[in-house]
Amino acid sequence: MTAITNDPATRPLATLGVILVGAGSGTRLGADVPKAFVELHGRSLIEFGIGVVTSLPHTGHLTVVIPEARAAQTLALVDEILPRDSSWTVSVVAGGRERHESVRFGIAALPDSVDTVLVHDAARPFASAELFERVAAEVRRTGDAVIPALPVSDTLKRVDADGVVHETVDRAPLVAVQTPQGFRREVLEAAHSARPDEPGDTLPTDDAEVVQRAGARVRTVPGELRAHKLTTAEDLPILEYFLTANVIGLEVEA
Ligand SMILES: Nc1ccn([C@@H]2O[C@H](COP(=O)(O)OP(=O)(O)OP(=O)(O)O)[C@@H](O)[C@H]2O)c(=O)n1
Numbered sequence: 001m002t003a004i005t006n007d008p009a010t011r012p013l014a015t016l017g018v019i020l021v022g023a024g025s026g027t028r029l030g031a032d033v034p035k036a037f038v039e040l041h042g043r044s045l046i047e048f049g050i051g052v053v054t055s056l057p058h059t060g061h062l063t064v065v066i067p068e069a070r071a072a073q074t075l076a077l078v079d080e081i082l083p084r085d086s087s088w089t090v091s092v093v094a095g096g097r098e099r100h101e102s103v104r105f106g107i108a109a110l111p112d113s114v115d116t117v118l119v120h121d122a123a124r125p126f127a128s129a130e131l132f133e134r135v136a137a138e139v140r141r142t143g144d145a146v147i148p149a150l151p152v153s154d155t156l157k158r159v160d161a162d163g164v165v166h167e168t169v170d171r172a173p174l175v176a177v178q179t180p181q182g183f184r185r186e187v188l189e190a191a192h193s194a195r196p197d198e199p200g201d202t203l204p205t206d207d208a209e210v211v212q213r214a215g216a217r218v219r220t221v222p223g224e225l226r227a228h229k230l231t232t233a234e235d236l237p238i239l240e241y242f243l244t245a246n247v248i249g250l251e252v253e254a
């Protein structure tokens with residue numbers, strides 16, 4: 001299923017592509033709707049994501065990946081958010097069972113003119129426009145894959161299945177990584193189409209791992225706290241705080 005809201009063929013050439021993945025079910029959150037459709041102060045996560053991407057000052061194409069049953073709702077949202085004269089075109093596609101499949105379906109919906117692709121989790125609704133720009137600029141400057149990263153601030157321990165500690169892990173070379181993650185289109189496309197689910201393979205949890213397994217170099221840029229991911233119910237008050245304390249520049253009532 002690919003539903004295109006405003007046909008890229010009728011628009012200027014797109015060079016930046018963004019894939020907003022929101023097709024997960026949100027098992028760890030346990031909400032009664034798919035996680036991307038959970039609302040914060042009356043707006044869903046997918047709405048925040050569509051808003052920030054289509055505000056970027058680029059000619060670009062956004063592919064929104066959602067559960068198939070949410071296609072009509074998502075198309076209506078895009079119609080509502082996107083100005084008629086936007087420099088962005090948008091398509092809406094159904095996702096797969098695993099995140100990497102959803103990304104693959106998203107890649108397939110990008111117009112040929114896209115040369116740089118950012119993949120972003122709908123579950124990180126408050127990643128800033130500056131972060132998208134930082135990642136895209138570094139991909140274009142270096143040609144490498146680029147991911148936002150934050151230093152780890154806790155002491156790290158390796159534990160076994162019973163929770164017994166075996167060792168302290170040196171945290172100096174470790175970082176926690178976020179999205180948007182950026183790639184040259186051909187690198188992302190080739191890595192995802194080659195990526196087999198080999199027996200015994202662990203599933204890749206991000207796209208940097210997919211391209212790295214295919215031999216690409218991945219570099220980091222500074223991430224940001226506000227790009228925090230909604231994973232469990234404990235993350236909800238953190239995102240609420242970002243909204244009500246006006247950290248993200250959207251005024252809402254506390
Ligand atoms: N089959 C999938 C799985 C995940 N995602 C997206 O990938 C992002 C990161 O995934 P995660 O936070 O793990 O979301 P869920 O898979 O929904 O969460 P859970 O593992 O708790 O079910 C989310 O925006 C999610 O919607 C997706 O598009 N398609």
Ligand SMILES: C[C@](O)(CO)[C@H](O)COP(=O)(O)O
Nearest residue numbers: 121177178179205206207229
């Ligand atoms: C892609 C990601 O958000 C980078 O931190 C993360 O790997 C998603 O992981 P999840 O366990 O599937 O939420």
